Amino acid sequence: MRVLVTGGTGFIGRRLVKALLQRGRLPDALGREQEITQLCVSDVAEPPAPLPADPRIETAYGDFSLEGAAADLVTEDTGAVFHLAAIVSGQAEQEFDLGMRINLDGTRRLLEACRALPSPARLVFSSSVAAYGGDMPDVIEDATPATPQTSYGSQKVGSEYLISDYSRKGFVDGRSLRLPTIVVRAGKPNAAASSFASGIIREPLQGEEAICPVRAETGVWVLSPRAVVDCFLHAATLPAEAWGMNRTVALPGMTVTVGDMVAALAEVGGAQVASRVRFEPDPFIERIVYGWPSRFSVHRAAGMGFKADDGFKGIIEAFIQDDLGGHVAA
Amino acid sequence: MRVLVTGGTGFIGRRLVKALLQRGRLPDALGREQEITQLCVSDVAEPPAPLPADPRIETAYGDFSLEGAAADLVTEDTGAVFHLAAIVSGQAEQEFDLGMRINLDGTRRLLEACRALPSPARLVFSSSVAAYGGDMPDVIEDATPATPQTSYGSQKVGSEYLISDYSRKGFVDGRSLRLPTIVVRAGKPNAAASSFASGIIREPLQGEEAICPVRAETGVWVLSPRAVVDCFLHAATLPAEAWGMNRTVALPGMTVTVGDMVAALAEVGGAQVASRVRFEPDPFIERIVYGWPSRFSVHRAAGMGFKADDGFKGIIEAFIQDDLGGHVAA
Numbered sequence: 170m171r172v173l174v175t176g177g178t179g180f181i182g183r184r185l186v187k188a189l190l191q192r193g194r195l196p197d198a199l200g201r202e203q204e205i206t207q208l209c210v211s212d213v214a215e216p217p218a219p220l221p222a223d224p225r226i227e228t229a230y231g232d233f234s235l236e237g238a239a240a241d242l243v244t245e246d247t248g249a250v251f252h253l254a255a256i257v258s259g260q261a262e263q264e265f266d267l268g269m270r271i272n273l274d275g276t277r278r279l280l281e282a283c284r285a286l287p288s289p290a291r292l293v294f295s296s297s298v299a300a301y302g303g304d305m306p307d308v309i310e311d312a313t314p315a316t317p318q319t320s321y322g323s324q325k326v327g328s329e330y331l332i333s334d335y336s337r338k339g340f341v342d343g344r345s346l347r348l349p350t351i352v353v354r355a356g357k358p359n360a361a362a363s364s365f366a367s368g369i370i371r372e373p374l375q376g377e378e379a380i381c382p383v384r385a386e387t388g389v390w391v392l393s394p395r396a397v398v399d400c401f402l403h404a405a406t407l408p409a410e411a412w413g414m415n416r417t418v419a420l421p422g423m424t425v426t427v428g429d430m431v432a433a434l435a436e437v438g439g440a441q442v443a444s445r446v447r448f449e450p451d452p453f454i455e456r457i458v459y460g461w462p463s464r465f466s467v468h469r470a471a472g473m474g475f476k477a478d479d480g481f482k483g484i485i486e487a488f489i490q491d492d493l494g495g496h497v498a499a
Numbered sequence: 500m501r502v503l504v505t506g507g508t509g510f511i512g513r514r515l516v517k518a519l520l521q522r523g524r525l526p527d528a529l530g531r532e533q534e535i536t537q538l539c540v541s542d543v544a545e546p547p548a549p550l551p552a553d554p555r556i557e558t559a560y561g562d563f564s565l566e567g568a569a570a571d572l573v574t575e576d577t578g579a580v581f582h583l584a585a586i587v588s589g590q591a592e593q594e595f596d597l598g599m600r601i602n603l604d605g606t607r608r609l610l611e612a613c614r615a616l617p618s619p620a621r622l623v624f625s626s627s628v629a630a631y632g633g634d635m636p637d638v639i640e641d642a643t644p645a646t647p648q649t650s651y652g653s654q655k656v657g658s659e660y661l662i663s664d665y666s667r668k669g670f671v672d673g674r675s676l677r678l679p680t681i682v683v684r685a686g687k688p689n690a691a692a693s694s695f696a697s698g699i700i701r702e703p704l705q706g707e708e709a710i711c712p713v714r715a716e717t718g719v720w721v722l723s724p725r726a727v728v729d730c731f732l733h734a735a736t737l738p739a740e741a742w743g744m745n746r747t748v749a750l751p752g753m754t755v756t757v758g759d760m761v762a763a764l765a766e767v768g769g770a771q772v773a774s775r776v777r778f779e780p781d782p783f784i785e786r787i788v789y790g791w792p793s794r795f796s797v798h799r800a801a802g803m804g805f806k807a808d809d810g811f812k813g814i815i816e817a818f819i820q821d822d823l824g825g826h827v828a829a
Binding site: 314316317326331337413 | 634648656
């Protein structure tokens with residue numbers, strides 16, 4: 170069976186590709202475990218760091234959302250698609266048309282390409298808690314309606330509805346996952362308002378100072394890179410009946426305050442490491458971050474077998490192991 | 500100010516056009532009442548019955564969803580758009596691509612045309628209770644999430660999210676109304692599963708027998724043609740602040756059982772008229788109708804000043820007055 174991962178060279182995409190190669194098999198749409206004979210990694214451009222050397226990997230660099238591109242990516246033997254490619258929230262807000270084209274039209278073209286397959290493929294879609302916003306309850310539940318207040322969030326929700334209807338029609342076997350904030354992201358800080366949530370762990374562990382632009386009591390709904398990859402795999406292995414009439418699920422996560430995060434950092438790395446976090450509230454970032462939901466009481470995902478992390482200390486330890494080669498700058 | 504009504508020759512469209520001509524004015528996006536100098540009635544084809552003879556009316560027959568068509572309809576002096584054009588539920592289910600093109604892409608093209616205006620237009624969108632479905636609570640509330648189980652419903656909900664985001668971005672000043680089942684529709688029975696809800700009133704009042712395919716205890720969430728036109732006008736006159744961060748509202752309505760409807764028919768038209776309703780349960784229709792929500796506890800619309808009907812007797816009396824010229828076949 171051939172598997173396609175869009176956005177496959179991104180931070181989560183790379184890990185998912187690795188995990189898929191390791192797993193080696195996935196169920197097809199009829200639930201029969203099939204060997205992954207080919208894994209197509211699609212992304213907008215060749216990644217700076219090379220992908221694993223594996224004969225099953227096939228690369229496709231270019232814009233998947235362009236006319237005809239999805240049809241080239243979703244070849245007849247494609248049994249599963251992981252759709253991670255997206256224009257991120259800040260950019261989708263500034264470049265509205267680009268966000269619409271990639272995040273909404275791109276999903277639709279991918280769905281149309283799946284619809285043309287001889288038998289329906291499983292499609293796992295990377296949606297987001299950006300689905301929530303505006304007039305929200307204090308605690309987000311499974312039944313809380315999506316009220317996005319960003320174009321990114323709207324495009325994700327619009328894609329979820331497309332995936333639900335294409336699934337109901339039998340054109341695809343789709344599953345949408347609303348991802349919490351993924352922490353700890355490796356690499357450099359970026360322009361995302363949530364960048365600090367990884368930065369306050371990542372930088373101090375490497376001997377650098379990190380500025381935290383929000384107050385210590387600020388809550389964040391988080392999931393680790395390891396856990397989210399497990400969730401992607403789990404989503405692809407669940408039978409269609411497990412989803413029933415609702416093809417979208419809010420992934421489990423954990424609410425941690427920034428203060429909790431720094432305390433866990435001190436426990437794992439020592440007081441010296443934790444002292445490298447400097448609090449400098451930034452009203453602009455605060456306004457954005459306080460608009461995000463941080464408290465969730467979602468149970469559907471857990472009932473379906475999706476798992477969150479055990480604790481924030483474990484997230485830091487996994488980051489040190491996976492991304493810092495076990496080394497901490499004490 | 501120029502006003503555009505898509506689907507303007509349909510059952511509700513015609514009434515809305517008449518009401519707009521009668522009203523003569525509408526607030527512009529800045530809330531200043533402006534004279535309606537031109538009223539563009541767009542629909543797919545010329546209607547069988549002529550539109551009112553009024554110098555303000557301009558007609559545009561053709562497919563509004565085709566490339567470039569929306570830009571021709573939304574001319575620079577357009578201050579308000581009522582978007583009623585749609586492929587109805589049964590047809591959108593059978594002709595998926597047609598439904599997507601008209602109901603989703605068409606809305607987007609209309610929004611893009613509005614975005615090109617020198618100042619944002621108000622846009623009132625005809626959405627539907629088809630937004631609800633599947634795993635619903637027993638009673639639909641304002642906060643009940645949209646879980647459509649038809650392509651029509653999905654396309655309506657997708658359009659709502661587009662309208663919300665285009666409004667948030669300031670590209671348009673949009674308002675989406677989720678319409679209950681509109682009863683009593685004039686004219687002939689059609690293939691809609693809800694056709695009986697009008698038919699059991701309309702036909703007996705004209706001396707004809709009507710077959711009711713669902714049981715007397717079946718509930719329906721209804722709004723009259725008069726009331727829905729008032730809701731459209733009201734939606735266009737509310738200031739943007741009244742909508743806040745949520746551009747979608749479930750219109751008020753009233754839950755009546757089919758038994759209540761026939762009892763009201765007997766009160767208004769007499770026992771002889773009501774005896775023309777024959778109950779012949781049809782399992783196919785029953786299955787569809789029982790999947791629709793019939794009990795609502797929505798308060799937001801009323802708080803915003805939208806009004807439902809006073810009672811079902813009044814709905815029948817208005818139908819007799821508006822559509823039967825006051826005549827009942829006793």
